[in-house]
Amino acid sequence: MRLSRLLCTIALAGAASGAQAEGTVTIVGWGGSWNDVYKIGVTDPFTAQTGTAVTLDEWDGSLAKIRAMNESGSVSYDVVSVEAPQLDIGCDEGLFEKLPEAVAAEADNYLPGTFHPCGIASDTWATVLVYDAAKLADGPKSWADFWDVEKFPGKRGMLGQAMYTLENALLADGVPPAEVYNVLRTPEGVDRAFAKLDEIKPNVVWWTSSSTAVQNLDAGEVVMTDMYNGRITFENENNGKNYGIAWEAGFFYGTDMWALVANAPNADAGRAFLEFFALPENQAGFPRLYGYGTGDKRVYDLLTPEQRDRLPTSPSRIGFGAPYDSAFWAENQESLEQRFKTWQSQ
Amino acid sequence: MPSVAPASPLTAARGQLPYLAMVAPLVVFVVLTVILPVALFLFRAVDNRELQANLAATSAALSGWTAEQGLPPEPAFAALVRDLAAAQAAGHAGTLAARLNQAVPGSRTFILKTARLAAEGALTGPDVRSAVLAAAKGWQNPALWSVIAQERGRFTAFYLLTSLDLQRHPDGSIGAVPAEQALFLSILWRTIAISLSVTAICALLALPVAHVIVAAPRWAAAGLLALVLLPLWTSLLVRTVAWIILLQGEGPINSTLQGLGLITEPLRLVYTRGSLVVTMVQVLLPLMILPIVSVLRRIPPTYMRAARSLGAPWWTAWRRVQLPMLLPGLLTGSGIVFVFALGYYITPTLIGGPGDQMLSSFIVFYTDKTLNWGLAAALSVQLLAVLALAAGAVAAVRALASRRVA
Incomplete structure (x- = not known):
């Protein structure tokens, strides 16, 4: 079914490619299958409708690149997908343009955390509790279970950084997702998160690359791990794995944001792309084909139940989760990562 | 190897000229693409332009003030509002807030908010100090004022100190950072x-x-x-x-x-x-x-x-x-x-x-x-x-x- 939809889109795009090209725009995503899906689901239809040729580039999300481009006066990107905390930092520094008015007017239709004066979500993803259902028939149901090494013996995989990990520690300590940042904004709350992490520290295998984390789970090196939901969907659908996701344990969802780079060479075409993507039927082109959602709430009505089932931000899932607070991390990332690394190596 | 090169009629110094000409492009290339950019980047380790350029009036108003005196007086707040309004208008509020946040983590958001309000003219009146503190109570933190008072020069030791797990205390002395931050x-x-x-x-x-x-x-x-x-x-x-x-x-x-x-x-x-x-x-x-x-x-x-x-x-x-x-x-x-x-x-x-x-x-x-x-x-x-x-x-x-x- 997915394939037929793909072929249909390709045929549509092919039929329209005869349209007269009107300018070009350079759009920069995260590469790999992410770019492949964006091309089929979004940028090809954009070219078909507007005649603007799209160069779909990829990058590693390094804000330093945008700053360097701007300082040297040679900006080569138009629209980039950038992580929300980096959008926050870059927007305040003037590295990104404010959204076009037509897009900004839609703010109320967006899920919390997916709209920013400088950008709208290009994708929403979540860090979820994952276990190998082939090995654990009765898997963990909560982050407290994740911490419970007597009930579930074995090592745990955890992302080796403060961001996304302190949140999970507070979930395990019984803080509801919506309350986590209120707690983390106090010094006692940060101490509480680190105290909770102390409990599990001897049983943790830290990861930095999702490939090694999945490899650890596959090899039984860890019995459960935190992981990006899209990666797990991919493993289950393409590599025949049977990994379980404990959505009900609670999770945080993050967003990457489409943003127009300041002084972009094709700023008008970039704005046209943002306006195109802001329409729900165009935005749906991405989550139809992938395990990541988008920001506009109306998009989810356009998806089938199976498509919705993969997404952290679908109506049935979002109640278990809360958005990562990019403003919190924009101002606390340095000091908390510093403390986390010190704690980690003790 | 006497058979390789016949004796040159040129002097030794002039004989080296062709070789110098041959390496010159390489030297220019290395200077332009490696040494210069690296030097420019390393300069940032002592560069204090964000604070010096954007908070000049505030740090001037703080001369003579020390952290033991408690919150700075009204003129310092008035100067701060003027400085922040100017920074906001020039589009420098973001970098300024980021710079202060490095020294006092957690201050970025309220500094940006203060700058926005200052540019809108919302922080005026006979008692600017109360207006600022009502809008953003983070300004009650004397550590933030100490940073502004201390870091007024063109250069800063802040980054080099931080990279050595050191910090400057509000009284001006230099000491170790808390153990949990010593990395x-x-x-x-x-x-x-x-x-x-x-x-x-x-x-x-x-x-x-x-x-x-x-x-x-x-x-x-x-x-x-x-x-x-x-x-x-x-x-x-x-x-x-x-x-x-x-x-x-x-x-x-x-x-x-x-x-x-x-x-x-x-x-x-x-x-x-x-x-x-x-x-x-x-x-x-x-x-x-x-x-x-x-x-x-x-x-x-x-x-x-x-x-x-x-x-x-x-x-x-x-x-x-x-x-x-x-x-x-x-x-x-x-x-x-x-x-x-x-x-x-x-x-x-x-x-x-x-x-x-x-x-x-x-x-x-x-x-x-x-x-x-x-x-x-x-x-x-x-x-x-x-x-x-x-x-x-x-x-x-x-x-x-x-x-x-x-």
Whole structure:
């Protein structure tokens, strides 16, 4: 079914490619299958409708690149997908343009955390509790279970950084997702998160690359791990794995944001792309084909139940989760990562 | 070689001109693409332009004020509002807030809010101080005012102090940061220790391999060299994941040892300092072997034989005759391996434990993720200082050795 939809889109795009090209725009995503899906689901239809040729580039999300481009006066990107905390930092520094008015007017239709004066979500993803259902028939149901090494013996995989990990520690300590940042904004709350992490520290295998984390789970090196939901969907659908996701344990969802780079060479075409993507039927082109959602709430009505089932931000899932607070991390990332690394190596 | 070049009619100095002309493009290229950008980046380690340019009136109004006096008086708040309004209008509020947030974490959001309100003219009236404090109570923090009062010059020591786990207290004295934030010195020692041990292990492994390659027949030597170079041609990720699979709890090494009955519980091999050093040695070893081989090839084997025939035991002959002659190759190889090892950061994050992350990964974090280029530059200065020390050590050993030979 997915394939037929793909072929249909390709045929549509092919039929329209005869349209007269009107300018070009350079759009920069995260590469790999992410770019492949964006091309089929979004940028090809954009070219078909507007005649603007799209160069779909990829990058590693390094804000330093945008700053360097701007300082040297040679900006080569138009629209980039950038992580929300980096959008926050870059927007305040003037590295990104404010959204076009037509897009900004839609703010109320967006899920919390997916709209920013400088950008709208290009994708929403979540860090979820994952276990190998082939090995654990009765898997963990909560982050407290994740911490419970007597009930579930074995090592745990955890992302080796403060961001996304302190949140999970507070979930395990019984803080509801919506309350986590209120707690983390106090010094006692940060101490509480680190105290909770102390409990599990001897049983943790830290990861930095999702490939090694999945490899650890596959090899039984860890019995459960935190992981990006899209990666797990991919493993289950393409590599025949049977990994379980404990959505009900609670999770945080993050967003990457489409943003127009300041002084972009094709700023008008970039704005046209943002306006195109802001329409729900165009935005749906991405989550139809992938395990990541988008920001506009109306998009989810356009998806089938199976498509919705993969997404952290679908109506049935979002109640278990809360958005990562990019403003919190924009101002606390340095000091908390510093403390986390010190704690980690003790 | 008298037959190669006929005597030049030009003077020696003029004879060098063509050579100078030949290297000039390279020198210009290196200066423009390496030395200048690096110098400009390193300058950021002491650059204080965000505070100096944007908060001049405020820091002037704070002259004579110290943290013990409590909150600064009304004129300082009025100057702050003027400064912030100007920064907001010029589009500098973001960088200014980011800079202050580096010194006082958690202050970014309320500073931006204050700047916005100041630009809108919402913070005026007879009592600006109350208006500012009502809008953003973060300004009650004397530490923030101390930073503004202290950091008024063109240059700052903030980043260099931070990179050495030091801080300036509100009273102006310099002291250690709290233990839970003290990170960078231990990272620096760890980076040096890992690089030194990788260099030492490479040297120990390379010496016998180089001897075998030099002694082997031509075809075998070519094959051995190809084997030595193989890790250099393998993708970093493939190489690292291969080690993870090999070393993990249910991997071939552990299952073999368990099958032989040597161990009952799987050994913790991966994500340790050991697995990191092994992986780094594997890829850096060729850079040690190649210079040693090229030096060794030029040492006639008759020297060793002569020493042996005069009655020296093998070890003495090697140590007194062979080693001094291959020392240049060993030093070159050690220098290259040490320099490469210092800059490693992807391999440590993939296969090292939490206590094995190296300095470069922090430079990348501050450069890419938080745009704190000042601290990234200060940490780069540390790496450069270590490089300079290493180069000095190599030169000293070389000088010492040549004096002993002479």
